[in-house]
Amino acid sequence: RLVVGYALTKKKVKSFLQPKLLLLARKKGISFIPIDETRPLSEQGPFDIILHKKTSKEWQRFLEDYHEVHPEVTVLDPPNAIEHLNNRQSMLEEVADLNLSSFYEEVCTPRQLVIMKDPSSIPTAVAMAGLTLPLVAKPLVVDGTSKSHELSLAYDEASLPMLDPPLVLQEFVNHGGILFKVYIIGEAIQVVRRFSLPDVNTYDLLNNVGIYRLPRVSCAAASADHADLDPRIAELPPRPLLEKLGRELRGRLGLRLFNIDMIRELGANDRYYIIDINYFPGVD
Ligand SMILES: Nc1ncnc2c1ncn2[C@@H]1O[C@H](COP(=O)(O)OP(=O)(O)OP(=O)(O)O)[C@@H](O)[C@H]1O
Ligand SMILES: O=P(O)(O)O[C@H]1[C@H](O)[C@H](O)[C@H](OP(=O)(O)O)[C@@H](OP(=O)(O)O)[C@@H]1O
Ligand SMILES: [Mg+2]
Numbered sequence: 288r289l290v291v292g293y294a295l296t297k298k299k300v301k302s303f304l305q306p307k308l309l310l311l312a313r314k315k316g317i318s319f320i321p322i323d324e325t326r327p328l329s330e331q332g333p334f335d336i337i338l339h340k341k342t343s344k345e346w347q348r349f350l351e352d353y354h355e356v357h358p359e360v361t362v363l364d365p366p367n368a369i370e371h372l373n374n375r376q377s378m379l380e381e382v383a384d385l386n387l388s389s390f391y392e393e394v395c396t397p398r399q400l401v402i403m404k405d406p407s408s409i410p411t412a413v414a415m416a417g418l419t420l421p422l423v424a425k426p427l428v429v430d431g432t433s434k435s436h437e438l439s440l441a442y443d444e445a446s447l448p449m450l451d452p453p454l455v456l457q458e459f460v461n462h463g464g465i466l467f468k469v470y471i472i473g474e475a476i477q478v479v480r481r482f483s484l485p486d487v488n489t490y491d492l493l494n495n496v497g498i499y500r501l502p503r504v505s506c507a508a509a510s511a512d513h514a515d516l517d518p519r520i521a522e523l524p525p526r527p528l529l530e531k532l533g534r535e536l537r538g539r540l541g542l543r544l545f546n547i548d549m550i551r552e553l554g555a556n557d558r559y560y561i562i563d564i565n566y567f568p569g570v571d
């Protein structure tokens with residue numbers, strides 16, 4: 288028997304701990320027990336695994352103190368590893384220096400620039416960094432609040448000072464409007480297609496000014512798995528690449544439960560960009 292103690296938001300319990308999962312788990316001798324965060328963890332359990340997705344500092348300390356005393360309990364995933372993903376700069380650092388051997392397709396991250404404050408400094412900073420427009424502006428901090436998913440697209444330099452630091456500015460990469468979401472669960476890998484943002488062309492650049500708030504595309508995005516799409520756009524990344532990425536990122540991030548948002552550059556069919564990494568996402 289395996290006892291999994293869980294600390295999840297009500298929303299997450301609803302979306303993740305569905306009856307069919309609990310049933311399947313019970314058949315495999317796995318039981319899920321809710322953790323009472325108001326009582327010491329050592330008075331609860333005993334647990335074989337603690338599964339959690341909580342962002343508060345006190346929970347992080349609570350869990351780390353418990354793990355000191357109970358190193359035999361597997362914590363999915365260690366809070367200090369999850370912390371890496373709470374900032375869109377540290378999130379992608381591990382991917383930026385992934386130099387996969389030439390056996391694999393190229394995997395990189397879009398060029399990006401962190402702006403901590405002073406929006407009036409953005410045009411000069413962007414020019415100095417040589418970033419090309421349009422740019423996707425993303426809140427620097429990812430803490431699960433809807434604010435951390437408020438993205439916008441900046442088409443022209445004059446509108447950059449309207450942005451709201453702290454943020455990361457990432458070059459927009461045309462990718463045919465389809466995104467690959469690669470779910471990594473230990474050694475298992477699942478990949479799905481999602482509709483993404485449409486490509487930007489020179490017409491858009493010449494005729495659009497201002498900052499465009501982007502609708503939440505990713506977790507709400509309809510699956511694109513059944514759309515009849517151009518295979519050059521919709522063809523999934525090669526399995527050996529995904530397996531290599533899974534191994535590399537599990538090791539570098541120290542995580543076993545996460546997904547990566549991957550896009551393939553339009554017209555360069557073996558260049559992929561990782562644009563986002565999420566800890567313990569849903570599988571809507
Ligand atoms: N650099 C980029 N180039 C092209 N499209 C992008 C880029 N960055 C983001 N996008 C598009 O915007 C969507 C949301 O971006 P991102 O995944 O970084 O935001 P998020 O708030 O972390 O989303 P999630 O709900 O997946 O956590 C992506 O799924 C993709 O469709
Ligand atoms: O489309 P996916 O499965 O990636 O959607 C995820 C999303 O990527 C984020 O991981 C969300 O977590 P937060 O960043 O905490 O909002 C997930 O929401 P959750 O409530 O299921 O954890 C989405 O499912
Ligand atoms: Mg995403």
Ligand SMILES: [Mg+2]
Nearest residue numbers: 429563564565
């Ligand atoms: Mg994300």
